[in-house]
Amino acid sequence: MQTNNTAIIEVENLVKRFGTFTANDNLTFKVYAGEIFGFLGANGAGKTTTIRILSGLSKPTEGIVKVVGFDAMKQSESIKKNIGYMSQRFSLYDDLTVIENIRLFGGIYGLSNKEIRNRSDELVKDLGIENLRKRLVGDIPLGWKQKLAFSIAIIHRPKLIFLDEPTGGVDPLTRRQFWELIYRVAKQGTTVFVTTHYMDEAEYCDRICVLADGQIKALGEPSNLKHEYQVTSIDELFYRIVKGEDRV
Ligand code: ATP
Numbered sequence: 001m002q003t004n005n006t007a008i009i010e011v012e013n014l015v016k017r018f019g020t021f022t023a024n025d026n027l028t029f030k031v032y033a034g035e036i037f038g039f040l041g042a043n044g045a046g047k048t049t050t051i052r053i054l055s056g057l058s059k060p061t062e063g064i065v066k067v068v069g070f071d072a073m074k075q076s077e078s079i080k081k082n083i084g085y086m087s088q089r090f091s092l093y094d095d096l097t098v099i100e101n102i103r104l105f106g107g108i109y110g111l112s113n114k115e116i117r118n119r120s121d122e123l124v125k126d127l128g129i130e131n132l133r134k135r136l137v138g139d140i141p142l143g144w145k146q147k148l149a150f151s152i153a154i155i156h157r158p159k160l161i162f163l164d165e166p167t168g169g170v171d172p173l174t175r176r177q178f179w180e181l182i183y184r185v186a187k188q189g190t191t192v193f194v195t196t197h198y199m200d201e202a203e204y205c206d207r208i209c210v211l212a213d214g215q216i217k218a219l220g221e222p223s224n225l226k227h228e229y230q231v232t233s234i235d236e237l238f239y240r241i242v243k244g245e246d247r248v
Contacts, residue, residue, distance in 0.1 A: 006033040007066075008160050008191050009054060014063035016049050023049040025214035027063075031193060033159070036186050038205030039195040040234075042242055046214040047195040048088075048164055054193065055162050056080040068160055081110070084153040084161035084190075088168060092149050094138030098129065101137055102152060109156035123151045143174035147181055154185060161185070163194040167201065179204050199235035208234065210241050217241045 009031035016024035023046045031037045041047045052058040054067050056076035065072035068082045092101050099120060106116035124130050127147055132140055137148070146166060154161055163182075167175040179201065186192050194205070202208050203222050210218040218225055218241055222234055231237045 007031065008033045008068055009037075009193065010064070010066040011054075012064040014050070014053065014065055015061050016046075016053060016058070017061045023214050024053070024060075027211075027216055029209055029216065029219055031191060033191055034186065034189060035206045036182065036192045036194065036204065038202050038208040039193065039211065040197075040199070040202055040208055040238060041195075041211035042197075045211040047211060050211075051162050051164050051193070051195060054079075055083055055085045057085075082158055082160070084156070084158040086149050086153040086161070086163045086166055088165045092137045092145060092152070095136060097134050097136055098124070098140065098148060099133045101148070102155065105152045106155050111156060119155050123155065127151060143170055143177070146170060146174070146178060150178070150181060150185075154190060158190070160191045160193065163192065165195050165197065167196065167198060175201070199233065199238055202234040202238075210238060212242050 007030040011030070012028050014024050014027040015022065027050065039047050039050065049058070053060050053065060053072055056067070056072060056079035059073060059076070067079045070078040070082070072079060093104070096104065102120040102123060103116055106119060111119065124133055127144075129144060129148070132144065137145060140148070150163070150166065167178055170178070175198065182192055182194070182204075194201075196202065205222065207219070207221050208225070209216055218229075218237065220228070225237055226232065226234065229237050229240060231240060
């Protein structure tokens with residue numbers, strides 16, 4: 001994607017502890033405007049903990065975290081207003097229709113009635129789901145629900161969107177279509193920070209960060225990392241890192 005040298009996320013020595021347990025152990029990295037940045041790790045590696053801090057939902061224990069120019073320690077409310085966030089559970093209301101969900105979230109994101117009307121029309125047209133407008137979200141297929149949740153998460157046109165395992169539980173074809181949507185949005189200039197368990201998806205990212213035991217074990221472009229570790233796939237790279245084998 002079109003990236004530039006402006007850091008939209010700056011993390012320096014981030015530590016997050018829950019009691020005596022360290023979930024994020026001294027993380028330092030930057031994400032640049034326009035990137036698709038993949039955050040990879042096994043269950044419990046600390047991905048959601050980081051994403052919650054970066055999106056202003058939780059405070060760091062230590063370290064410097066700046067997101068879209070705001071300090072996560074002191075300006076989390078400003079961060080929340082300037083980003084999009086799609087959680088693992090999509091956060092849509094199953095008992096509301098598609099259009100009611102769009103209106104509800106448009107309101108939460110502070111759009112005017114006119115903006116909500118215009119953008120909901122655009123959104124359903126863009127996704128090709130005009131015929132689903134009045135269907136309850138609980139009744140639409142998971143793949144559509146996921147695309148809808150994504151489009152709603154960017155209805156206020158944030159510069160940065162966080163996607164926390166957005167493709168969990170969906171079939172490979174739907175995952176591929178979802179990634180086309182990610183590309184489209186990134187091409188329009190939105191920075192995408194995405195966590196995933198699927199290693200094939202890591203290959204679609206501009207840069208990836210591999211997390212294990214709360215620490216960054218590898219960071220870079222997929223092709224460079226494969227070269228550095230002399231592996232043919234990110235799956236192999238991940239296996240090697242998580243298994244703790246040394247670099248060749
Ligand atoms: P998953 O892929 O399963 O979502 P993850 O990489 O997102 O995993 P986190 O949810 O960030 O992992 O959790 C990292 C570790 O921190 C886990 O061991 C988890 O049990 C612990 N943890 C997370 N939140 C809390 C909390 N509020 N209190 C105590 N421990 C927590």
